[in-house]
Amino acid sequence: MDRIRLTRRILLLTLHVLLGILLTPLILVRRPGGGLQTNPRVTSWWHNRAADILGLGITVSGPKPHAPSLLVSNHVSWLDITVLGGLTNTAFLSKHEIRRWPVIGWLAAMSGTLFIRRGDGQAGAISDQIGRRLRQQGLLTLFPEGTTSDGQDVRPFFSRLFAAAIDTGTDVVPVALRYHIDGTHDPVAPYIDNQPITHNLLGLIRRERTAVHVVFGEAIRHAGHSRKQMAELSRAAIVEALRGPDQIPLAQRVAAPQRAMQAAP
DSSP, rough: HHHHHHHHHHHHHHHHHHHHHHHHEEEEEEEEEEEEEOHHHHHHHHHHHHHHTTTTTEESSOOOOSEEEEEEEEOOOOOOHHHHHHHHEEEEEHHHHHHTTTHHHHHHHTTTEEEEEETTSSSSHHHHHHHHHHHHEEEEEEESSSSSEEEEESSOOOOOGGHHHHHHOEEEEEEEEEETTEEEEEEESSSOOTTTTHHHHHHTSSSSSEEEEEEEEEBOTTOOOOHHHHHHHHHHHHHOOOHHOOOOOOOEEEEHHHHHHHOOO
């Protein structure tokens, strides 16, 4: 049964990526202020379909973020982008290394992802790009830890990434991601320790389900806060969501066939 699931998912995921390559040139829209990117609604659909193929069970609690907002999240896995990209029409800030990934890097760039080189003295330029995107698009997600963790703790946040929120007068929404197995820590989902992505992917698609709970926190107002304070407040909200009592899911995204049945008269 595991072999059948593995073969089926690899085939479906390959076809889905190929579909993304073929669709991308056909669904480009112009962002306010110039530049082309894929239609955010189609991009969100693509992420949701990828989540269905991979067997992600996603539960959500907290208020859905509204534009304009800067979403800041703890970072556990490459799946974080699929999860949040399916739940919101957001663009992302990502490490420049992702841009060099075959196919996926190109798809990410075409969906509006901003890429940052660490230690390149780009802080000012990146802040300007984030600010411009917030003014134009409304929703942008970044991972202020700067790298992934095993999901059991939250690393310190790089406060310089919050400068654009203050400069543009944009509120910050903390987002907590918790991958779990019946409420306990999931050791397979985290993408850490220089693990080859193929090894991580195989671990995920071999099993029946991968569960993740997403907590959207209350917006943190920019007024009167320094970027360091914004970073500390955001991290504290995420830590509280991860360590506090189990959240009661307010919504659950079901698999595609079930959604179709629910929509039927």
